[in-house]
Amino acid sequence: MQSPWEKYDQVLHYYWQSFRESAGVDARNQAGVLANIGVIYQLKKDNTNAISYLNKARSRFAALNEPMGLVICDNDLGETYSRMKQYDRAETSVQRALQAATQLGYTPGIISSLLSLGEIRLQTGRADESFQFFNKGLPLVEALKQQQGRLRVYKGLATAHAQTGDYANAYQFQSRWVALKDSVFNEKNTKKIAGVQAEYESEKKQAEIELLKKDQRVAQLWRNAVGAGLLAALIIAALVVSRQRLKIRNDQILLTQGKVVAEKNQQLETQTHLLENQAVVLTTQARQLQELDEAKTRFFTNVTHEFRTPLTLIIGTLSEKLHLMAENEETIIRRAEVSVMYRNAERLLHLITQLLDLSKLESGRLNLHRQTDDIKPLLNGVVSLFSSLAGQRHIRLSVQLSPESLSVSHDADQLEKVVTNLLANAFKFTPDGGEITVQATPVQLDGHGFVQVTVDDTGPGIAPEQADLVFERFYQGEASRADRQPGTGVGLSLVKEIIELHQGTIRIDSEPGAGARFVVRLPFVASDTSDKTVASLVLPRPRQTDRFFLAASPNHLPVAPPLIQGHDKRPLLLLVEDNDDVRTFLRDLMQPIYRVLESANGRQGLQLAQDYLPDLIISDWMMPDMDGIDLCYHIKIDEATSHIPFILLTALSSQDKRLTGLQTGADEYLTKPFDARELLIRSQNLIATRRQLHERFSRDIRIQPKDITVTSADEKFLARVMAIVEVNLGNADFTAEQFGQEVGLSRMQLHRKLVVLTGVAASDFIRLMRLKRAAQLLEGRTGSVSEIAYSVGFNSLSYFAKCFREQFGMLPTDYQGKTSAPV
Template identity: 35%
Template structure:
């Protein structure tokens, strides 16, 4: 407003109306220019991607449906272009097409290979060039791909085999029509079929024919061998197209009614498999999704740098007379909706073209008007005053833009500073809450007890003292950091014996080195060396370097401190053979608050930054050399003499402040050991996952009196112990190195073997959104540090009691429908299904059940015991007994038939077993009245 008023005032200084006209014209001109420029501004460019899609063939309905699905999903991503090639069932042609696609500069390749083996080398070549590869429907004999998407062909074969066995009632003659034998779907479907038919020796595979996935090929093959294939009961083809082709041949021969035809694909549409089932041409088919939509979604995630599942198996269902009408209604509705969507899409496209045309017309009109105004006002701009005013306005606009840019820059800096401040406070909260927990929790625990044993009191006070010193060290580092920030950090150097000084510091770590069996040595040819240095600051530097070395050096490693005299410097090196640093961590080792891939550690994050600050105050230098997995070496260079020091930095040796060194807090008291009680007295097994040694030891000791406690320092080790032990409850910290507590909780709750285990999360973060994240991950309880030990124990007892009630609820009936998580129900449903399926097999037991469930015997025993409060054998016997009671009440079968059907080797053994469990013989039970 100020600029506009100034400009208007300058225009009004002239008395002539011509100047007024110039001002008005200029104002309108600027408005039109602004509208034109804003309208013509191009949108931000979006990167475009080229996806190559190579099909082995596109001639059949299933492949056409796949291409349609690909194109439909691609319509939601306008910046993606599809380059499509159809090989027509030719391996050599498809190989050359893939090479052509690569030469055309594709960003990602989707391929459905014609054959498995010939394409391994070709796809490996594409993969090595950095082009992501997605295998669709068919696999290759190589691991060089990013993702595989397709149905479970092995499972499809098994489903078909099961249907055939049920349809033929375990006896009959069948013909199997293969797809291309060298393709992975044909091989896996055949293998799955054979696995099932091996269980039915009365079902004979009369002939295996090669249909090569084509209807015409099947017609020729069946017609040529029809005389030998008339007396069959069922023909199974690897896809619906071949099954319908075979049906046509048999129909011409008048034999179609005596043979059942079964296929795979179950595509919707008037001439596809689902319609064939509806018309009775096919007895059954099995839905085999194309995966076209999933392929494009996966390609987009890969090209956007997001993670994807490497194996994406699409689900399938059996389609027969019992469900085909419902599925067909749904598919027809989906096809109608798809057609409507495409029609609406075309309409939107037409409207978009109309809008573009009208917009271009408007731009043309505006441009024409602008030109006319510029030509009409050209003479008016001859006035010098207007030129000056225009230049002044431009200058003011530039100043405004500069001010805007400056404001945005300052705003960005403020935002970054605010984020750093919040991150810093979060780090402080995490670092301070752990020692506070180890001070408050043992204190509250001791105060809550009526009587305390002397050793227990000593252990608690030792833990409190140790963590109080740790807090003191953190506070001291924070004060040093504050002094450095405000420039109040000053050097107070005096001449002292550096060798004796370093030897004393190394000597303080000897006990810790002995406990961890670490080779700690001071290696130097010097017996004495006078050097000007600040003892307090150099002490903190060396203490910090040695503490970090011990933290990252494994048991049995080495830490060597070397000192040697150079020309005009003294070199001190602290070397270890620990885990080392990555290149990124090494480059930022002395940056304040940097932690790299590891969770932030306040002592390390500030300690190294302060170490550099203190060494630079001495006019020295500190550097690091490190290789991941091999070790780390910190090198300090300090100048000799005192010519580099200012007069106010030199103090007499007697005035040096000699603060007492804080105890080495990593040295845990050997007496802090968890209580050991007989297993019979334990109320359950707990798994404690905590990276802080003291807190882990305290929790183990505190909970060990009532529970059996297993402790691990990392989530990875905790997950392995979870699968090994199947604990009754898990207590985990949230902030852990590698996998964190939230990720561990999600893995526990998602795995069928461990989904029933309650999880308690411990964290120093009190913000509500973090607690919500914990609950969303599946945690049963979220406790913040410092926590009350009694509250923790009561929480554990309550969760275990609720788990026991759940066991009783599940035990009341074999599979409860009113409680338990989805994973628990899924486990029990699958367990019960397998037992009932094998009920007539007298040899069926825990070994076979654990194999079919896909878990070990130990895991199966623990899982069933945890959910049903009974062992596996009792559960199998309960189901046998329940089935026997039903047969006795509802059928007239003999005792021998019932014994065989329920898996008993003889009627006598069945009678003995039944009487032991019901106090009645089977005959007495059948005659007795039904109990209310």
């Protein structure tokens, strides 16, 4: 049997033959052959030759302007560099391939690049960054039905979730990988066994044909011998000898072929044994997975039950306090605080109830208490619960129900959960001023009657490739993440399973940018009663006196202008937090000390930071549109905002997350729940540190940028502006406007930046630099007072003396007379 290395050498021989034959005739073929040679060396694990030939092929594709060839070469180079653990080179090659494949619309190339980038991040300990690549690649491999691609995605996501501590999702994707791997393994082995059996049958038939041909030739010789007479006796003798020899040779051939067949049978038995062992292993793994799943279900059930008891006590106590509090000015603030606690306790109880329902569904213990009845009253009742939220956000909420009976065999409590989840999902995605419509009508499909309930919204819609994925447990789509709060990925999964328990179906009809429609169909059951009243209404906007209402979406927070007017000298704080209640708590905590700007997401917060240059930013990590890490990164790389102290708040308390936040440039990192006093102290310390640096800059004559800056970006910026002023010290006409032009910032941006870093405005900064240089020259006695004044850009000696005295407490002549200058 030929070894793999011999096969590779044989393939290389044919490739080189093709390369020589196409020389000077087909340049594209030569480039492709070189790329294939590189791949063969890659398979032979000869990485040096693989890189050499892939680079040669890439150069030829570049000269021929063949982008698809460049994509293939760059992806192969990235894979080879990864094997050599040269991850920087690997990422450069794969990023280049991804950019070219995207421009070309070459989906297989895009998939290969995305998966390679995700794997590189796993190999370099950046699991949290790998999700964006695997999640982008998942719908693509699913659409193309790439088995190997799906295996890579599932394995990558399982590893990434495990490394980040999300073991529920890690288990989910590991299970998918095992299932797909088994199906691929079984398919390959089935084909291999069939091939071996076919080869065995073919060889067996060939041996029988050869033996039959030999016997036929011998019989013909005998017939000729009989007709030949006496002379045939000699021939017969010769034939007898020949036949004996032929028989011996045939026996040897049959013996050899019998050995081959025996070897084939042995191989078949070995493979069968391997398959049996594999089946035993798979059975054991399946049993272990089932036991793990049952343990997980028991854990969720026990934990949710344990949570419900204290939550019930908390909600009951808060509800009682709300009812006992009088509505007057003295208690209005306390009522607001208690309402926040009550609302969030209710939300936590709702999430726990959903988890409990899921555990019951998994264990088969969620029993439906069915009743056959018209569901129109139920629909009207659930929709009315959302009227307050609709009015608050100016959303037109309407319900249109058929006048015919909509009789369904259903569990009212479970069906109410379905409609509530669908409406909550619609409100989450629909912008202020949008529209949500609930409709219910009878339909006929394939001779069967159904009641069809639809929920339409005018949100951003759902991409077609995500239409089925949104019903998977813990799945959260990427396409519309900018337009909503992050969720748990539990609600729609629970909806689908409850609908299927009712023998119904649910689907999504949606296109990106055109809103989403959820369509639920439940079997129609004839009822003795029929409601003939047309149930179509538009719910009124709620009165302002409504006591309780759902919280508004934080993505639609109206941002008030900052308190810059007047003589308010408090520092300006930018607060970026997507949760309404947490943001309100932080605002109330910080307002006595700071003027507060508010933002509900990172992108809006970045714009406010660039517009107002606050003295401090406090931001959450997990937010829609742009998270806190991205916000911090953009703040710190922008020269206009890099000086702003940044405090990152997050519920992610692991050490790797903390290091990620600090490496991005955050000055402080606090985990939720945090101590309010600690947040106040840390924020005041950051502001105080800035003020101390301002005093030092104003006081010291000889000062280096590194002595009064916190970050390297600020140090570089200050060194650059000081160098610009040094060059223009002798130019008396050098103004703040020219200063800003040379720095590359507007006059106002430069003014705010210098005030934060040094405590002085741009024009004062120029004058202070002139005075400090004059003090150094006076100390060194390099000229007369008038010569030094003119050399540093002062046209008036009296003005120079006045400014010098204000800064150093003495006249220039007295300063020059001192033996040493103050430091």
